[in-house]
Amino acid sequence: MRRTRLIGTLLTLTAIVLAMFAWSCQSAQQGTSAAPASAAKVDPVVRGRYLVSIMSCNDCHTPGTFYGAPDTTRRLSGSDLGWLGPWGVVHARNLTPDSTTGIGSWTKDQIVTALKTGNTPSGVQLAPIMPWVNYAGVLDDGDAMAIASYLKSLPPVTHKILDRQPPGAKPVGGIIMFPPPPAWDAPKGAPKDAPKDAPAAK
Numbered sequence: 001m002r003r004t005r006l007i008g009t010l011l012t013l014t015a016i017v018l019a020m021f022a023w024s025c026q027s028a029q030q031g032t033s034a035a036p037a038s039a040a041k042v043d044p045v046v047r048g049r050y051l052v053s054i055m056s057c058n059d060c061h062t063p064g065t066f067y068g069a070p071d072t073t074r075r076l077s078g079s080d081l082g083w084l085g086p087w088g089v090v091h092a093r094n095l096t097p098d099s100t101t102g103i104g105s106w107t108k109d110q111i112v113t114a115l116k117t118g119n120t121p122s123g124v125q126l127a128p129i130m131p132w133v134n135y136a137g138v139l140d141d142g143d144a145m146a147i148a149s150y151l152k153s154l155p156p157v158t159h160k161i162l163d164r165q166p167p168g169a170k171p172v173g174g175i176i177m178f179p180p181p182p183a184w185d186a187p188k189g190a191p192k193d194a195p196k197d198a199p200a201a202k
């Protein structure tokens with residue numbers, strides 16, 4: 001009887017020790033994964049390349065991506081596919097550091113501002129087809145700066161993007177066209193950068 005009680009006590013003690021061991025392993029693991037990304041000292045260019053990839057910047061800015069074959073030798077050098085909508089016609093621009101046809105003259109801060117507000121150094125308000133609206137108020141400063149660092153690290157590619165065309169102008173070249181929005185998709189009130197003659201919400 002005493003022996004049975006002793007074995008019972010020993011089993012209980014073993015269970016307690018094992019539970020404490022499992023708990024300490026779990027806490028150690030949580031400690032590692034909860035460490036802020038910045039503490040991991042990730043190279044900003046590596047982080048920026050990752051973000052640019054998962055945020056689909058290549059879709060629009062790298063030729064061939066929409067057709068299943070991104071041309072990595074001309075990565076992020078812009079596209080000649082025009083986006084026609086209430087904003088007129090715009091083209092995904094050359095994001096390489098080429099000083100005349102790309103954004104080589106922009107500072108990293110100016111790139112961050114464009115991503116977070118849609119404002120460019122020359123005072124242009126980017127059309128919403130460039131998804132800055134999704135980044136505004138959400139994109140972390142460190143991540144925005146990492147994207148800027150990566151863009152600055154790209155090999156410059158000379159590729160002059162077609163000028164923006166105002167609403168109503170005859171489109172030049174290949175165009176992806178946005179019809180006036182169906183009722184469900186119509187903005188409830190004009191977007192703040194919409195031109196005066198943009199189709200009204202129904």
Ligand code: HEC
Nearest residue numbers: 055056057060090091092093114120126127129130131164
């Ligand atoms: C759905 C297509 C699309 C995606 C995705 C996209 N862009 Fe753009 N981007 C555009 C278009 C179109 C313009 C030009 C808009 C205009 O002229 O109003 C533009 C303009 C820009 C500009 C301004 C450049 C200049 O010279 O004025 C920057 C910077 C930029 N994009 C960076 C990015 C980055 C970084 C990403 C990913 C995080 C990204 N874009 C994702 C379509 C896109």
